[in-house]
Amino acid sequence: MTTNTLSPAHNIFAAVRPALLLGLFCFIASLFCLALMAIDNHLSPIWYASAIMTAVIFRRRGQQMTLLLLACMVGTLCANLAVFGPRWPLFSFVFINSLQSLLGGYLLRILLKPKTALDSLSSWWKMVVAASLLAPLASGIMALCWAHFSGGAPSLRFFSTWVLSEVIGTLALLPLCLLWQPRYLRLQARQGQFMVTLITLAASLLLCFVALRFLPWPFTFVMVILFWVAVRLPRLDAFLVFFANVSLISLLLALHLIDLRAVSLAFTLTAPWLPLLLILIPSHIMTMVMHAFREEKKHIRASEEINRRLMERITLANEAGGIGVWEWDVIRNEMNWDRRMFAIYELAPSVEPTYPFWLSRLLPEDRPLAQEAVRRALEDNIPFSLECRINTRHGLRYIRTQAESLRNADGQIARLLGINQDITELRLLTEALYREKEQMLITLDAIGEAVISTDEEMRVTFMNPVAEEMSGWTQEQAAGKPLGDILRITHGVYGPQIENILRCALPGVVTDPDSDLVLHNAAGEHFAVEYSLTPLKTQSGKNIGNVMVMQDVSESREMLKRLHYSASHDTLTRLPNRASFEHQLKRLLLSASERQQQHVLAFIDLDRFKAVNDSAGHAAGDALLIEVAELMRHRLRSNDFLARLGGDEFGLLLTDCEMNAARQVVQSIVTAINDYRFLWESKLHRIGASAGLTSVNRDNCQSSEVLAQADLACYHAKHNGRGQLSVYETRLQRAPQAELSPEEQARIIDTPPRWQAWAVSTPNKTQSANFHLLQPRLINAQGHETDVADFRATLQDETLRLMLDQRLIESFFALYAPGIARKGLNVVLPLAVESQLNTAWQKTLFSHLDASTLRDDSLIISLETRMLLQHSEALHSVLLRLRQQGCRILLRDFGRNLEAFEQIPHEQIDFIQLAPDLTANVHFNLMDEMLVSIIQGQAQRLHITTVAGPVDLSMTLATLAGIGIDAAWGEAVNGCEPLSILLENGFFAIK
Template identity: 40%
Template structure:
């Protein structure tokens, strides 16, 4: 998988210019290499195109590889075309080169870091095993498969060695330079003086190599000396440049016949392995260059660390000192001198024991002893120091110990931070905190003693405090409620079945002062039932008037509200039957008149008078009469709609409003009520009593007619029914101002509006 973070010089988008340059470079290298091979066909030439493609692919994303490989293929094909090589003859070798470059680059991306692939000797060894040995071997084996059927075993062996050596030496000479090179390196690092030094070193090294090749025995052994000298003396990338130049010079000199690289041995080395010694001398030279690079990097890191520590100590805002194991101040910074009022030269003549307040010295020495015994790695303590002017100041001391390679103590690093003002502020805050604690305890005792529930929240409306009364009413303990949203713990609705108040912060206490009992505030406790409450909300604010929470005060008014409900019920209901009384019925009558005017509804108003009630009341007693009234009230309610309103006006007289009801339907309903009453059998003390009812009905459809007028019309119709045989229903006729009888199945004239 391609790594998510590309290197700094990775091309982020397709750059066709780089593709063209790669194709041209590969073409020129291939042309040069093939020219050398054609001039000396028995010589293992250097094949540089593959060595160039590997670092280029390594530094590009996988999705850019295809155009890069195509550019390289075109470059190699162009070189073959210039030399007149048939297409089918070089095609297998071309494909093998492309495969080797891609395969090697993919493996190196897995094994090497992207930013600096050869950052250490270990990574260089990975490169050597993969790029110089493994991939050329695989490529050589693939090449053998192409020519297996046309070459003899001896020739196959020679071709295998030739291919492997040409790839391995070229990769070791060129690829490391491509991997470590960074764009702008020469412009940034090679000043005129450095460039002249590199050029001089290159000339000396190549001259020494030429002399060794021309006149010295054991040629490659002597060539190793200037290469190692370059590896030790030069930076890594410049050493790789010289290694490449030395390799190219040896190949060109041997190809031109000026020198021979055949070692002076009894056994003649096969032509295919003629550059094996060159591979062997390049390997230690590269390894030495990598080792020196790691050494320089470590030395640079140490130098940077020392400079950082020196600057951090010298320019630190807090006092710092290096102290010997015996307590002598070895080095101090300006901040410590300013803190204590001493000059640096004078301080270095003292010990830390001499400037430490005597009462704090014992603890300091004890901690120091633990540090020396390796029982602790560092310690921090607050201690007092003696200033030059005699003042005693507080400081925060942090001490660590530096040891040498044999674990012997070298010196202590002491950091002394001025906390004098902080300590004085801390003492003042401690006194204030004690006073605040006393006030807080007094407040808690007061809040726990009152009978109201008190709940406070933070700026996020999460509960911070609840007194015992609040715990009892809400059903939550303070521990359970702390940190919870107040709307989750305190559930208050407008009326028992009304909507919950979702934002207590914006609750207006005046909103519910004149609400009815049914719309008053109700607290829904957690498994503790319902509480009628009076709520007060007070916001908490800072001195800058910024909100920091609220305080809720809940007063349980359940008893007073229950008493109000009873009084309200008594004022609007008949205590004997539970029906509405005359006052409540008149309110319902006003509501009906309002609906006539606003919604254009028509209603029916009826009066019902019980027949023979007085006889039963006188015969069986008032208790029987009361029970009869209750049963008759229940009977009538069972045959009414929920929207209708039945009231007892007094004695045995009842009134009924049938809301939004046509006269026909009203007369039928009233007739059924009268019929049910006429058929009702009242049993009292094992005796059966029968009773009847007379009823009168009037239509309500004119908003200009008053309620008392409609009542008079219904009363007149009922009076007519009672005087015409009882047990009947009469309807009031507005035009004739008389009442007409209604019987089941009778035909009524059309309603007149």
């Protein structure tokens, strides 16, 4: 006897094989869908992957479902990567598709039975509503929200394309996935149906291709072809053919092989794939109806063969339409009812129906109407038609009764032959539609936008109250008038009027807010507006009117103006800021170069301002700057440009001005500031001003050059005693500083550095330190401290730079690492990226880490953001090894480049330290505050901790805390102290 036992590897392959096949199918389907983006290059116009994952969730349970779903997601993601390359938004789209599939799959679990998923038209409708409507709408909203929060510019077209692609893909593929069985092809081949299906599939594809390419009204012919398929093939075979034809049609649309010139341009641009819905839905319904027909036919065949044809028609008519047939012999007063009549009136078949009995079943208030209808039918020969009500076990029912009179040979009415139909659902639907219409009108009255409906000739047919208020016209006054007569829209408040509203904003396109459209109403008021015009079309494509939605954007436009002002002006003094100054300087340099104009640039620096700021406080300093700015502004010409460059420094551009005239203007400003007395809290303060001037002409039109000349002239004025002005001359050039020799540089490197530590704390909890930022300082030959970054920039020899980094690492690990480990501190160690690229230096660093007693997570490595982005690939393995050693990574000097979030390896980054210029003015600069808020939101989404500093003012710290910055450092948090003193303090020392 032998035993055939499968190996564990074979068992694993048997379990994983379905997932691999399904993942491959998802990859091919997604790749096909992504290839269809020829018409709309933002999103795929048809999407199959969500339908596959929805079917997996509906049909599978437990670990098998998880494995199959993961395979589908991997296949979809691989297809996206193959088309678009590695981009992190692809993960978001795949995740949203997965959420949509989870929602659709679990809704199908609630609504449908697994073994009879699509056994009726009702179950098909449940599938359409749950998986093809609700789930795509939910995913479309999620995608719209994601695009908004990720910094994109979401639109209605993005949302409609997303939802439409999911709806079409789900309708095309989900029924096939729900009905598919593993041995279906083998069963079809055994029953001889396989060849029929293949022939029908080939014929339908060929006919559809011919219709779409060469026949007029091609989608009408396609619908006829698919109807033929629905009638000819069983349910699953028909859905398979539909899927193949939809894929073919979408391919032809993407390749522009279908002529859509007869369709409106707006339709071609926004929804060229919409005809797929118009052919899919009727074809599906026909298939389900034919399936129900075939099932009913099988049931009828089991009855007696002699009555088969007659009973088939009667049963189908009664069951499908809910119709009961009755006959009344008036002469003999005999009445016959069919089975459906007894069911409608909830009577047993043994009851003998009569005319009085029928009247007794009606509600008392409906009996007189019934008797009058019978009398007119018998006496006046008027067709019998009546709507009446009856009471049943299920409540009140509405019955429609119709009959025709049949005469005998003598011409007398002998019989009435009629039908009864339960129209309760139709009546309730009519009432519901009426209620929905009322709710729609109430909603239109309640929404905040103005809504105006017009006919096809742009005459007003409806206005909601907001439209009445904004236009100054009531609906009764505006009814029938051209839209242009009641809406006066101009470019700007005093600009020209728009002659044609349709030309200003194409249907379905919202106007650009920069166009500054203003609506003037009949009462003389005006509103900043945006509007859209959407055509109303019938199913046949006929335009029956337009809907205009108009929004009052006065507040948002005012906010944009304030933001623009904040970006170009200093918040404190209301003068233009440095950015505006540099822009104006570029314009003057261009005019000096091209038109040979003469201008003057002046730097004005306040003297003794720091003394006022230190003695009287920052509030006094701010008030002094405001008063000085106003004092200077009154002494300028109309075309002069004064800006605050920062702190107590001001820049002045004198346009089209000779140097002598400029000297007089600047001298008057300097004299006025020197004579100015500032009174604060009963104490008098005296300041002064020093100014430097330089010419801007065709021989001197380089921005960096004129700025350096003005700065040098201002320095010379201060050096000569302050309170005066100086004009740039060549002799003022500073003598270049003597460069250090390599021996002197090496001597400084060999001198042990001094390490300083800044405590980093949560902004609202500055009493405790989360960790410490370390800053090494070098000692030069005169005993003065030198910043390491500045000294490193002077080193031309790469060997000296590596020696410097080597010395800093050895000093840290030999002198301070044991004390840090003993006290259990968390510290940030700054390293140069250039050294990280050196293999020998890497070995040195990791040998120190291996030998150190520091706790795994106590050391945070700080790297410069700009250098990391330049060498991200080369540093990938170094970062991985550092994290394996337990080190955390901090990126310092993270600036205004938000695209860095997409470029940094965020899964390996724990902290980002904002650049100092981002936080210096965040407490009064709205643009900086908004940018820091965006960075904080992006970092929080990526689970990265944000660090800001140096923070010297308490108001800056409060602003950062309000934004949600995780940690801060600086004088306002906790001062700097030598690392040696920090390690010597007691464990519980409190500052």
